[in-house]
Amino acid sequence: GKVSAVTMGPPRASDILRECLFMGADEVCLITDRKFAGADTLATSYVLSKAIEKLGKFDFIFAGRQAIDGDTAQVGPQTAEKLSVPQITYTEEIIEVKKDKIRIKRKIDGGYEIVESTIPVLITVLKDVVDPRPFSSKRVMAYKNAKSLIELEKLAEDNSLLAVDKLVHEFEERGLYINTLTTDDLDVDIERCGIKGSPTKVYKVESVVLGGGEHAKVEPTKAGLGELVDQLMADHIFG
Amino acid sequence: MEFKNEIWVFIEQRNGKPADVSFELLCKGHKLTEAMGGTLKAIVIGDDVGGIAKQTFTYGANEAVVIEDKSLLHYRTLPYSRILNNLVKEHVPRIVLFGATVIGRDLAPRVASHTKSGLTADCTDLQIENVKYLKVDHPNLLLQIRPAFGGNIIATIITPDVPTQMATVREGVMELHPLEKPFDGKITKLEYKHDPVDDLIRIIEQHMEDNKVNLKSAPIIVAGGYGLGSKENFRLVEELAHTIGGEVAGSRAAVDAGFVTPERQVGQTGVTVRPKLYIAIGISGAIQHRAGMQDSNKIIAINNDPEAPIFGVAHYGIVGDATEVIPTFIETYKHKLK
Ligand SMILES: Cc1cc2nc3c(=O)[nH]c(=O)nc-3n(C[C@H](O)[C@H](O)[C@H](O)COP(=O)(O)OP(=O)(O)OC[C@H]3O[C@@H](n4cnc5c(N)ncnc54)[C@H](O)[C@@H]3O)c2cc1C
Ligand SMILES: Nc1ncnc2c1ncn2[C@@H]1O[C@H](COP(=O)(O)O)[C@@H](O)[C@H]1O
Numbered sequence: 214g215k216v217s218a219v220t221m222g223p224p225r226a227s228d229i230l231r232e233c234l235f236m237g238a239d240e241v242c243l244i245t246d247r248k249f250a251g252a253d254t255l256a257t258s259y260v261l262s263k264a265i266e267k268l269g270k271f272d273f274i275f276a277g278r279q280a281i282d283g284d285t286a287q288v289g290p291q292t293a294e295k296l297s298v299p300q301i302t303y304t305e306e307i308i309e310v311k312k313d314k315i316r317i318k319r320k321i322d323g324g325y326e327i328v329e330s331t332i333p334v335l336i337t338v339l340k341d342v343v344d345p346r347p348f349s350s351k352r353v354m355a356y357k358n359a360k361s362l363i364e365l366e367k368l369a370e371d372n373s374l375l376a377v378d379k380l381v382h383e384f385e386e387r388g389l390y391i392n393t394l395t396t397d398d399l400d401v402d403i404e405r406c407g408i409k410g411s412p413t414k415v416y417k418v419e420s421v422v423l424g425g426g427e428h429a430k431v432e433p434t435k436a437g438l439g440e441l442v443d444q445l446m447a448d449h450i451f452g
Numbered sequence: 453m454e455f456k457n458e459i460w461v462f463i464e465q466r467n468g469k470p471a472d473v474s475f476e477l478l479c480k481g482h483k484l485t486e487a488m489g490g491t492l493k494a495i496v497i498g499d500d501v502g503g504i505a506k507q508t509f510t511y512g513a514n515e516a517v518v519i520e521d522k523s524l525l526h527y528r529t530l531p532y533s534r535i536l537n538n539l540v541k542e543h544v545p546r547i548v549l550f551g552a553t554v555i556g557r558d559l560a561p562r563v564a565s566h567t568k569s570g571l572t573a574d575c576t577d578l579q580i581e582n583v584k585y586l587k588v589d590h591p592n593l594l595l596q597i598r599p600a601f602g603g604n605i606i607a608t609i610i611t612p613d614v615p616t617q618m619a620t621v622r623e624g625v626m627e628l629h630p631l632e633k634p635f636d637g638k639i640t641k642l643e644y645k646h647d648p649v650d651d652l653i654r655i656i657e658q659h660m661e662d663n664k665v666n667l668k669s670a671p672i673i674v675a676g677g678y679g680l681g682s683k684e685n686f687r688l689v690e691e692l693a694h695t696i697g698g699e700v701a702g703s704r705a706a707v708d709a710g711f712v713t714p715e716r717q718v719g720q721t722g723v724t725v726r727p728k729l730y731i732a733i734g735i736s737g738a739i740q741h742r743a744g745m746q747d748s749n750k751i752i753a754i755n756n757d758p759e760a761p762i763f764g765v766a767h768y769g770i771v772g773d774a775t776e777v778i779p780t781f782i783e784t785y786k787h788k789l790k
Binding site: 252254255258285286287288289290291292293294295299300301302303316320321322323324325326327328329330331336381412413414415416417418419420421428429430431432433434435437438439441442443445446448450451 | 466471484509526529530533553554555557558560561562564566568569570571572573574583585595596600603604606607608609610611613614649652653654655656657658659660661662664671672678696728729739742749750752753754763766767769770771772776777780783784785787788789
């Protein structure tokens with residue numbers, strides 16, 4: 214088998230992909246374009262699904278349950294729907310992988326269940342399901358100079374002797390090219406990408422005004438707390 | 453664009469038992485239809501769910517759409533999302549609401565993805581308003597209100613350019629108000645058409661743990677935060693709760709630190725509670741935490757930082773070190789109630 218790490222993000226997301234290489238990913242892919250910026254979960258899942266289709270056949274897609282910034286837990290299922298594959302969310306444990314089936318323990322409301330899915334399938338995992346593998350120092354040496362298209366374009370810009378096409382070719386030969394997909398490489402409808410393709414709009418943001426401390430101050434002493442307990446007894450909360 | 457003024461609520465059931473959150477959403481949906489006109493429909497999928505369909509009329513549904521089959525007894529992503537995808541595509545409701553449960557969060561994104569609808573997770577309030585956005589008037593838009601990521605900011609999300617607006621809401625966020633006289637609603641039964649993809653995933657077995665903590669109905673809650681500093685110190689919170697007859701809860705930071713189990717987390721991504729008394733100890737009072745407890749009847753905050761935001765929602769504030777205040781509190785209480 215082969216493991217590919219795929220992320221959509223700004224050019225600096227190549228840092229994360231290099232870390233994936235250090236941890237053992239066979240292949241990495243950066244999906245980046247100004248036109249992808251500002252995407253909500255719907256537009257994100259649209260571009261991700263197009264990129265995944267382009268990358269070819271897969272058995273499993275693993276995603277986090279939720280991103281730390283958003284806490285929405287939507288991108289996984291939304292991508293699965295677009296790829297027309299089944300999904301298993303809230304994975305707690307992968308029990309067994311057979312030739313054409315996978316068995317998983319997943320959280321449900323009030324308990325857990327064990328399910329068996331055919332392959333391909335998209336799986337979202339809860340945190341702590343596995344410990345990330347530490348970087349291998351050999352792989353760090355091998356891949357620390359891996360570069361995305363954007364990074365190679367930058368190199369070429371700073372040095373007129375270098376041409377991007379040649380650099381890409383050279384890095385590919387050395388296995389150091391971070392596959393980079395932009396709107397040019399994907400069969401995407403620009404209207405469905407980035408901020409344009411995102412139905413959710415922020416209408417208002419309001420700072421929460423904290424109540425000006427209109428609370429009774431209670432001294433942390435026996436006398437102070439005693440009065441508080443009396444008060445709560447009078448209110449029929451205690452007693 | 454002309455839209456149909458229909459609000460749908462997905463009625464979740466587990467083993468034939470309806471989820472509280474679905475009825476809470478019906479009550480909210482009823483309020484929203486009062487604001488924008490139109491009808492409230494309950495979408496009930498399962499096996500033998502006619503009883504649940506009838507119950508929805510008590511919470512404000514005008515109509516219950518029922519899809520029944522033996523194979524629909526337990527929730528599975530594919531038959532359920534396929535059914536809803538088709539229904540939403542065919543009828544184009546204006547709003548669809550889901551509980552932010554494991555089931556709702558598995559289902560809603562698939563339906564939103566399929567129908568290219570906007571979807572906002574974990575809303576803490578929903579309102580109807582005539583909105584002017586980028587110079588265009590949008591009558592009766594759904595305001596999807598939730599704390600923004602990080603910081604003490606509340607964001608109002610809208611999805612003005614799509615026919616269907618979707619949102620998920622956690623259990624306990626909306627209040628349950630049964631109607632005095634249930635509606636004389638209509639039950640519409642739709643046929644379930646099986647598709648081979650429905651069986652790509654099989655449920656092998658299910659385990660339910662019944663000793664579920666019930667924070668929602670506890671009259672007294674004692675919640676501890678990261679400020680307790682250690683699991684040992686957190687014992688003091690448990691001891692106080694035990695002494696005064698309360699349930700133990702925690703902030704997310706306390707849960708992440710392993711002081712207390714996740715099902716006891718209070719807040720936007722935990723449980724929303726409205727007890728008679730809420731005691732917050734070593735909790736700073738981040739907006740995501742306050743979202744889950746600020747409607748408590750009485751709030752006592754114990755914190756060593758007099759500037760902590762939690763004092764802003766407290767009725768009684770105690771500035772002091774938790775490890776000293778709690779033992780004094782316990783001692784005083786025992787002495788008074790002997
Ligand atoms: C999308 C999202 C969702 C979230 N959902 C939730 C949620 O549902 N629930 C939730 O709680 N949080 C949630 N959070 C996290 C939230 O933003 C805060 O980080 C969290 O509530 C902080 O927990 P805390 O108050 O226990 O810790 P801290 O913010 O670290 O506060 C600790 C407090 O303890 C006080 N303290 C320290 N030592 C002592 C002592 N000895 N005695 C007394 N007081 C002491 C400090 O002054 C401080 O005020 C969410 C965050 C995000 C981004
Ligand atoms: N831009 C992205 N590129 C790759 N994967 C993503 C991206 N955004 C979200 N995901 C995946 O979807 C999961 C859930 O994200 P979210 O729906 O934002 O909470 C994440 O843990 C990731 O696995």
